[in-house]
Amino acid sequence: MPLPRGAAALLLLLSAPAARAQPDPASPFLSAHCLGCHSGDKAKGGFRADRLTADLNDASNRERWRDATERVRSGEMPPAGRPQPPAAASAEFVAQVEKADAARRAATGRVPLRRLNRLEYERTVCDLLGVELDLREYLPPDAAANGFDTNSGGQHVSSFLMERYLDAAEAALAVAVSNSPKAPPVVNKRLSLTDERHVKVTTEKVFRHTDDGLVMFSSSAWQAVTLSQFYPPDRGRYRFRITASAVQSDKPVSFRVDAGPMLMGTKNRHVGYFDAPPGKAVTIEFTEAIEARNTIRILPYGLASAQAVHKVGADAYDGPGLLIHHVEVTGPLHDAWPPASHRRLFGDLPQAPTPTRRDRVEVTSKAPEADAERLVRDFAARAFRRPIAVADVRAFVALAKRRLQEGASFEQAVRAGFAGVLCSPKFLYLHEQPGRLDDHALAARLSYFLTTSTPDSELLALAAAGKLDDPAVLRVQTDRLVRGPQSAAFVESFVGQWLGLRDLDSTEPSHILYPEYDHALRVAMQREAELFFAAVLADDLPLTNFVASEFTILNSRLARHYGVPGVDGWDFRRVRLPADSHRGGVPTMAAVLKVTANGTSTSPVIRGAWVADRILGVPPPKPPPDIPAVEPDIRGATTIREQLAKHRSVASCAACHAKIDPAGFALESFDVIGGYREFYRTTGRGQPVTLDGRRMPYLRGPRVDPADVLPDGARFADIDELKHLLLRDKDALTRALAVKLVTYGTGGPPEPADRAELAAVVARVRDQGYGFRALVHAIVQSTLFREK
Structure with a gap:
């Protein structure tokens, strides 16, 4: 049988060492031992050796080659009963494939270029601009590869996606830039739920009016009370202070708060659950980003149905209830005007009324082209996560200047340049060169691994000074990020994908x-799964806790369930x-059991x-x-x-x-x-x-x-008993979790060539009692993480 064109091309590549020009013996190996069974439409096991190509950069083709070499290496192929090749021939075939793959890695790196996923894009843009906004709704869902949406193998780019990036960028800039001549008036209200519209018009006797406020006895969804006295005209952060207590109860009464437009068919956001203790009033305070004409609503949890309360009437009902004494609202909260997000983009440039609307202002400049170039260049320097050259921003500066020449206002022209930066490959992709990562690439990889966002000023400063590559400095920064508040995003993202919790509502x-x-x-x-993961990480507990643990993180609702x-x-x-x-351990957590x-x-x-x-x-x-x-x-x-x-x-x-x-x-x-x-x-x-x-x-x-x-x-x-059996091989558990973390944190899974480095990671963690944070440190210090 003649050798197929694709396989022949790769074999020519594999079997051409410097000392010899002729391809041999790999071509005869496939012809003699593989193609007889693994070619054509009836190829055994569905494996088509005749479709192997020379392109090892193609992930699926590369995986087929690896599958073939693993089976040859292990002696599984050719199967018993078929002519067996000499051991030396098999070893040479495997060595040639591995040599070609090593050459591919040296030229391109283990991990292909990857872009930000939806969560990373949202968090990066919001951190860059200093705004709070849901940008994920603008972008299509990310495809996953090897279990994670941070992997380049599942990422694709289309004209549709680029249009959505532009929509998201413009939406974020619209929130960041202020066109109001003065700060919106601050609402400072103290409200009573007894004055709410729903409370006044309901015919069901489920509310008790008291001198101290309104008692809610029902957890029926239609008896939630919306704060209709508060529908602010301006978006922004608002501070809420809800003073509440439990009545006719010796235990706390929980209640749920949602935020949103509260209209039929609209999407509302869950803010959280809170406790009102019995007898003594407490004030629960939180701040929340509220869109214009949005509000909050309150619903007790775990109380009686509306029918049960109405049957006897709220005044005679003797079951537990939630007393909302009052709700205080203050906002929108601004330290200065224009807000910090505006000043990040335009600095102290003045604003002037627009020609058509005196109640609207725009940024102006006496040297528009020079200021446009300066602002766009400064913004790109922050957005691209590394020092930039003139060529890196030439297109965006040209875009802003062209808009000026077309008659756009200075602010509109510069915003076009900003939007271009937020849609550019240097922003959307993490740029890494084959081999050892430079300090700026390392800063970005570390930051997106542990915070899902752009490097902060401390990381960038260390990268600029060339110090981040120092193992001791890198260890300190890893600990800092793990212990910082932004690590909550890493916990949510990694746990959501590793354990499958993103499918909790499927x-x-x-x-x-x-x-x-x-x-x-x-x-x-x-929350149990996320808080448990965070506790094992923060306290550097043995990662065997993920299989069997003497503790977990509970509240009353989950404790009752357990x-x-x-x-x-x-x-x-x-x-x-x-x-x-x-x-004890994640397999027996309710969230995991539900998604499976x-x-x-x-x-x-x-x-x-x-x-x-x-x-x-x-x-x-x-x-x-x-x-x-x-x-x-x-x-x-x-x-x-x-x-x-x-x-x-x-x-x-x-x-x-x-x-x-x-x-x-x-x-x-x-x-x-x-x-x-x-x-x-x-x-x-x-x-x-x-x-x-x-x-x-x-x-x-x-x-x-x-x-x-x-x-x-x-x-x-x-x-x-099964848990105890699984704990027999702690190294295997460590290796499995290490592979997941490397895959998530670097954009691609370890390859067969990484066995030795992966084994070294496991050995370092074993020497430190299998601590989970020790595993994170071992991965960050490894060549798996520090090389492309």
Whole structure:
């Protein structure tokens, strides 16, 4: 069979050392041992060796070459029964491919050029301009590669995307630049909910009016009270002070605050949950960015339904309630005028009324072209995260000057230049050269890794002085960023992708099977995972806590869900778990258990694959295309184990399922919303269930069987025993998490050539007791992080 053109081209590249010009022996190796089975439409295993090309910069082609060499290296290919090549021939073939790949890495680096994702773009623009604005809504969702949207392998650019970048940039500049001649008047009001429109017109007797304020007894959504006395004409940051207390209760009463237009069909934003203690009034204070003609609303949590209260009337009702004494609002808050965001862009240049509107001002200049060039150049220097040359800003300066020549005002022309900078490749992409990163590239990589935003002034100053490359300085800066407030964005972004929490709202649990699920539980689920991750990082606890831990971070809502006593109020705190809780570690967190289930049923396959990928770092292969999925039986006729037994009897499925399913069976002890269970819930055949004197809408189904056996023969009875088995190989757990962090933080996963460096990272962490922050330091100090 003649060698295919693509494979022949690569083999010519591989087999041409300086001492010889003729391609040999790699070409005969493929011809003799690979192409007979792996070519044409009926290629075995779906692997087409005849489609391999010489372009190792193509990620998918490169992965096929690596797959081929790994199978040859391990002796898996050629398979038993086929002619076997001499060991030296196999070794030379593998060496030639690796040599070509090493040449590719030396020329281009391990990680291709990557751009900012939506979150990074929003945070960078907002930090650069000094504004608060949701810019992600302007941009299409980011595609993920290797599990993260920071990876260049999943990033694409189109004319549509560039148009959206321009829209986002112009929206941000419109907020940053002030065209008002004076600061908007400050609202300073003290409001009583007894004066709200909804309270006055409702016919349901769910509110009690007192001399101290309004008592709310119902948690029904339609009885939330919107602050209709406050619909400000100007956007900005407003300070809210809500004075509240719990009545007729010996425990705190929580309440929810949302912000937004509060109109039908509009999107409102969740501000947070807060606690009102019994007996004594407290004042909860927070500041929030409020758009013009937006407001807030208040809704108690965990109280009675409106029907229950109305039945006896609020004045006679003796259940717990929330007393809102008053609400104070102050804003918009500005230290000076024009605001700091305006001065960042235009400095102290004067403003003058526009020709058409005397109530509107624009920035003016006596030397418009010179000032336009200076302002655009200064802005680009901050935006591009490194020193700039004249050529770097020539196009944006030219754009501003051309707008001036076309008759645009000075401010309009300069804003066009600013918008161009915010859409330019030098802003959108992290520019890194092959080999060792220079100080500015290192500053950007470190900052986007640990804060998801542009380097701050301290990092930029160290980079400019050439000091950041010093390992001791780099360690200090890593600690500073980890402990700083901006690390919360890293926690949210990494945890959201590593654990899959961005999919928390992708399914809605059945209200029949899981009537206890509510918004407060959903919020608490996510916060537990984020706060736990942050605590392990801040305290440098062993990363084995992610598998099994004696503590977690709970509030009353999640503690009630977990059956952990003694936790009151909305505030989260570190709680030592009871020995029989079956909790501890991320696989048993409610948020993880929810995203690995659908709204009605669980699957050991999905949860087992999640553990294999996210915790053990060995993602299972995709199932064969001709094998049907297991359909859940929510009526309780068969258990998932019985259904999978038939599925696993297929020879092509058995090998993978033996590795995937055991962890999934252990996690069957947890339902769709992460509640611990001994029996399945069903809607068909089963026994009635009564809880707190109330008949539940679901039935008790078959008993859960969480026991299974690992591929190495180790047996376990439940999730607790499985955790201990997983902890046997701490190095493997460390390596798996290291790969995730490197993939997220550098824009691409480690490659086979990085095995030794990855092993060195694991060894350094092992020597420090497997501390999680020690792992972050080891990664940042490694060549994986410090080289492109």
